[in-house]
Amino acid sequence: MTLCIFTGPTLPADEGARHIDAVFLPPAAQGDVYRAALDKPVAIGLIDGYFDRVPSVSHKEILWAMAQGIHVLGAASMGALRAAELSLFGMEGVGAIYEGYARGELDADDEVAVAHAPAEGGYRPLSEALVNLRATLGAAERAGVIPAATRERLEALARGLFYPDRCYPILLRRAEEEGVQRAQTAALREFVREGRIDQKRADAMALLEALRGRFAGGVEPKQVRYHFEPTDAWELIRERADRRAVRPNTRETEVNR
Structure with missing residues (x-):
């Protein structure tokens, strides 16, 4: 049973690995959730994701992953945003930041945005x-x-x-x-x-706890109530993602949320 977690500036991968047995991947860009789902993990945890100069994780690829039976949970940063936007479709959110977006108390994307160091710098927040x-x-x-x-x-x-x-x-x-x-x-x-309070980190840790508690044993595949409709835009995302690989989380200034 495999868990995949996208993280970076919010929670270093090596720290997360001390709390849960999972495949840790860098902050997600568009197509990365799709590519991770090709390996059929039982669940994907989305914490950090790129935006601004890099196309962001698309809603469509998350919907596709869940339609393949994969549980997708989000928290803290890009994960909290996408979970609030896709909760009606079955994506699950964890933590105070997700709750703030879900209740409408937070409504701006830049609430969670940070600049950070490149992979070689451990994605350290700047x-x-x-x-x-x-x-x-x-x-x-x-x-x-x-x-x-x-x-x-x-x-x-x-x-x-x-x-x-x-x-x-x-x-x-x-x-x-x-x-x-x-x-x-x-x-x-x-x-x-x-x-100083690091709410993003606290929510990321809560996500790890949720993943460990929910998926430590056997679990049924994700069931969705929607019909996934392929579109030209979706096929373009797939084609672009298939041309590149999801790299394991290693140690560029980037922007992230």
Whole structure:
């Protein structure tokens, strides 16, 4: 029984491998879920996926994979987005970020977007996801580090930053330029040292737990209620994917969500 998991900046593959026996693959681009499904895994876990300069994982290939009897679960990043968009068709979502998208509390793709190092750099994140900034600012407010008005102001400033620029140093410098008291930004800098919340990582770990709990033993193939309809666009995705291989997760700046 095989599990396939697409991950990268959210959770390093070597760390994930310490928690679950699975085939770890790099962040998914368009066609990668289709190619992974050709090997007939019992389930595919989608965490990270490319966008912007690289075509993203298509909804159609996820629908195709599930129609082949493969369970597909998503969380944390691209996986949370696709799970919320395809939940009515049977894709399963895990974690707080998925729930936020499913309830409509999150509605922007760039909530989970980050810039990250190339494979040779272990996909190390080079910016902070807005969902993580939001969670950390909320924790700082609850801890009495900043008042609610400052938290709201910082969230608005973070939303206004281009996603590769989202990080605490830039955010706090911008906050001081906008008139936030330096005593508050200094207190927040100190809080972040130990109190930073990585919601994306937490949700990725929850996905590993769900996969391990659900698919440790025998499981029935995925059953779907839709008829998969091949289209010209789908055939083009397949043709392009068949020309290249899904590479095992190894250790380029890329953008990802």
